[in-house]
Amino acid sequence: MQKDQNKPFHFILIDDNEIDLFFHEKLIKIQKISDEVTSFTNVIQALEYLSTFKKTGRIYPQTIILLDIQMPELDGFDFLDHFEELSDDIQKKSKIFIVSSSLDHGDLSRSHANHLVEAILKKPLNTGELIEALNALVFR
Secondary structure: OOOOOOOOOEEEEEOOOHHHHHHHHHHHHHOOOOOOEEEEOOHHHHHHHHHHHHHHOOOOOOEEEEEOOOOOOOOHHHHHHHHOOOOHHHHHHEEEEEEEOOOOHHHHHHHHHOOOEEEEEEOOOOHHHHHHHHHHHHOO
16 A cells, blocks of 8 residues: 555554654655654653644644553553544544554453554554555545
8 A cells, every 4th residue: 555645644653662663653654654654652742742733723634543552651541531532623534543562351352342443453563454454444
């Protein structure tokens, strides 16, 4: 899948592991999935970034959020809870993929049960799995 020039996805990566962030960003760019990648090491920074769109009047792009589950302070599930408080425009234009190395059955069950989660991808991110998840969105 190559980036559609008319509707490129903006990627937001949220993970407390800076090595994973670096690897995932490079993978997305090298595979030409998107050139638009913004990374955050914690949930609070990501939520502040998302809330700036409403405050500044900037147009929010079609966005794929790659979200880690296990993080200190606020985790991926906390992000999902706060995400529902954001504007409808942001919620409608965002698709959230959990990206986790967690094998915890509880984490996976909670992720599958959350209506905001489109897909669950394993760490480290695999290009084929990411493209498959993106294609599933396109062909819905």
